[in-house]
Amino acid sequence: MKNNYDFMENIGLHEKLSLQEIPEIDLYMDQVIQLFENKFKETKRTEGEKVLTKTMINNYAKAKVFFPIRNKKYTKRHMILLSLIYQLKGSLSINEIKGILDPLNERIVTDDLAIDWLYETFLKQTDKNAQIFTASVEASIKELTELIGAAEGNDEDTEYYEELLVVASLAHMSQLYKRAAERLADKISENRTNK
Known part of the structure; x- marks a missing residue:
């Protein structure tokens, strides 16, 4: 990429x-x-x-x-x-x-x-999240680019492979964050039910 x-x-x-x-x-x-x-x-x-x-x-x-x-x-x-x-x-x-x-x-x-x-606190956290996200994506792309370069050399499809792996990596991270949010949402509901 x-x-x-x-x-x-x-x-x-x-x-x-x-x-x-x-x-x-x-x-x-x-x-x-x-x-x-x-x-x-x-x-x-x-x-x-x-x-x-x-x-x-x-x-x-x-x-x-x-x-x-x-x-x-x-x-x-x-x-x-x-x-x-x-x-x-x-x-x-x-x-x-x-x-x-x-x-x-x-x-x-x-x-x-x-x-x-409460909302202002959320908005401040979204700014921090954006910084963390950007740094994380850039680091992942760099890492994947290096791994693909080492594995494939100068294949004409190298950029496609990199993009494919970035999409897969982002989708995986998205699923991890989604599962974590779901678990915490479940915990909030369980805590309210047990009161």
Whole structure:
């Protein structure tokens, strides 16, 4: 791959919805969808893909993944929860997401919990995660390039082999992270069940 990391530029590595970008006023569903579409457009794989749809939001509401809305409007806390759901949905099912967000939703409803601090902490960690991810991918590519170079010499398909192994390596890492997230989600649910 000759240290070619172009593909890393188009994955939305630093795309996030900051607290400052979330309006203080309540929004209707179409406004929420537009906010997410504008903010996370770089994370889409294809042009026609949607970041968030009415159906998705309605499914989250039916499954009680977030606390009920009032007057068809979504508060800042709803948008924070939707942003978290957006991050979680790639690895966890709606039921698993509901299980880990239930305690937070309960505290929001019963104690009027402000969650800006929690979300800000998450956003800071996503910046660190992006740095760790970039360094890890670059190290993997370098290692695989050296291994392929040593094994194959100057084969005309060397770049293809490198790219194939990088895809396989990234998919493997993705599965490891997904399994770890699933296990922790299970633990949260088990702890709540045992109370």
